[in-house]
Amino acid sequence: MSRWPSFRGLRARIAVTVVLVTLLATGAVAFTAYQLEQSATLARFSAAAEAGFDSDRSQAGNHIPLTGRRSNTLAVTDFMRGRLGVEWAVLDFTADQAPPRVIGGDYVPTAGSAGVFVAGQLPVAQVQSVLDGGRVSFDSSTGVGPRLTIIGEVDQGLVLAEFYNTRKLRDELTTLQLQLAGIAGVVALFGALAGMVAGKRIQKPVRAVAAAARSFGDGALGTRLPVQGKDEIADLAGSFNRMAQRLGTSIEELQAKDKQQRRFVADVAHDLRTPLASMLAATESLDNVDPAVRTRAGALLSVQARRLARLVEDLLEMSRFDAGAVDFRAERVDLEALVSDAIGLSAPDAETRVEASGETSVSGDPRRLHTIVRNLLTNAVTHGAAPVTVAIDGTARRFVIVRVTDSGPGVPPALRPIVFDRFVRGDQARRETEGSGLGLAIAYENALLHRGTLAVGEDGASFVLTLPRGGQIR
Numbered sequence: 001m002s003r004w005p006s007f008r009g010l011r012a013r014i015a016v017t018v019v020l021v022t023l024l025a026t027g028a029v030a031f032t033a034y035q036l037e038q039s040a041t042l043a044r045f046s047a048a049a050e051a052g053f054d055s056d057r058s059q060a061g062n063h064i065p066l067t068g069r070r071s072n073t074l075a076v077t078d079f080m081r082g083r084l085g086v087e088w089a090v091l092d093f094t095a096d097q098a099p100p101r102v103i104g105g106d107y108v109p110t111a112g113s114a115g116v117f118v119a120g121q122l123p124v125a126q127v128q129s130v131l132d133g134g135r136v137s138f139d140s141s142t143g144v145g146p147r148l149t150i151i152g153e154v155d156q157g158l159v160l161a162e163f164y165n166t167r168k169l170r171d172e173l174t175t176l177q178l179q180l181a182g183i184a185g186v187v188a189l190f191g192a193l194a195g196m197v198a199g200k201r202i203q204k205p206v207r208a209v210a211a212a213a214r215s216f217g218d219g220a221l222g223t224r225l226p227v228q229g230k231d232e233i234a235d236l237a238g239s240f241n242r243m244a245q246r247l248g249t250s251i252e253e254l255q256a257k258d259k260q261q262r263r264f265v266a267d268v269a270h271d272l273r274t275p276l277a278s279m280l281a282a283t284e285s286l287d288n289v290d291p292a293v294r295t296r297a298g299a300l301l302s303v304q305a306r307r308l309a310r311l312v313e314d315l316l317e318m319s320r321f322d323a324g325a326v327d328f329r330a331e332r333v334d335l336e337a338l339v340s341d342a343i344g345l346s347a348p349d350a351e352t353r354v355e356a357s358g359e360t361s362v363s364g365d366p367r368r369l370h371t372i373v374r375n376l377l378t379n380a381v382t383h384g385a386a387p388v389t390v391a392i393d394g395t396a397r398r399f400v401i402v403r404v405t406d407s408g409p410g411v412p413p414a415l416r417p418i419v420f421d422r423f424v425r426g427d428q429a430r431r432e433t434e435g436s437g438l439g440l441a442i443a444y445e446n447a448l449l450h451r452g453t454l455a456v457g458e459d460g461a462s463f464v465l466t467l468p469r470g471g472q473i474r
Helices: 010-067 072-081 124-131 167-217 232-285 291-323 335-346 366-383 439-449
Strands: 087-092 135-139 147-155 158-165 331-334 352-358 361-364 388-394 399-405 453-456 462-468
Touching: 010 072, 010 135, 010 147, 010 158, 010 167, 072 087, 072 147, 072 158, 124 135, 124 147, 124 158, 167 232, 232 291, 291 439, 331 335, 331 366, 335 352, 335 366, 335 388, 335 399, 361 366, 361 462, 366 388, 366 399, 366 439, 366 462, 439 453, 439 462
Parallel strands: 352 388
Antiparallel strands: 087 158, 135 147, 147 158, 331 361, 388 399, 399 462, 453 462
């Protein structure tokens, strides 16, 4: 398998991006450097050529009276022939001389070095501007190669032109251009290598995040990433860890909920089986010829029907809690009066007493508060022993405490952590009951619904209900 990454991979994309950026930046710098160097070099060359031309023109002018020749053209020609390495031409526009001929828009020199007449080197427009006063220099790179032409007057009507070959200069600039291009290529190569290294360094933590995500997806909910530094990768790792924590908690809650639901279904099936079996047996005895047997069967059928009705009602209540569809109607409730009414309904024959202190009123749903107290009293009478004491402490400003205490052995320590779970019944320390095992669970959910708490007392023989006076639905 090739060690080089796919072009679509993160590492390759980073490398290509770095190469392109490096190449563009280096190319821009090289182009700018070349343009600056070219301009400076040409400017230096032009300045040197113009200085040389001005010197030749001045000396040629001074040479005219010294030669004693009748023709100024011949005097300038004599001087320029002594200038080695310079191509030149003379145009004579004086009155005693026929004007230079024009061929194809260029003047034909009156005199000059060998082979100086090349189209484009002595254009009429440029020469005329010199005759009007001044000096001109221009690029005449035509025919014989790159040249710089400088034209100026030596004397009235006598024009001198010098031609400077710029081929060597152009070759040097071309060499410079190739060198800068080579440097740009080398820098781009190093940029590619740097991009590969940078891509690998960036790809490593990204791959670690991808591996952690796959591991998390495979069920390793404890997967976390180390957070190092304060850069974007550290932010990514931190975000992944927070996401994993939330998802892990949610998944664990769902798993626990699913486990609870499976156990709930199993417990419901078990608890329904007993009354249904008893009812089925009772119905088979209803056609017995013995009146006493029919009477017992009817009584058994009635008891099991009531038990089944209570169980179904409790199950419906738990399903409402699970679905978040509970009906909550808050109003002002006097807990002392509510407890007295609950005792009359749940334990009219049991030895009970009520102790109240302070302000005992709260805001809550009276039906649900009644259910809490009634289930706690039923639990105390059924699983505990008389006397049962209900103490209402309303001395605090923000909450009221209701403590239901029986005289029995109390909830065993091993049972206390799960006593409010569904279908949990007392162990051998508490006698068997026909209850559904949902009473305390329903009481606990109703307490939470009032933003309160329900807990087992430290002695195990009491349950402590704490209700805020505001009592709002959660």
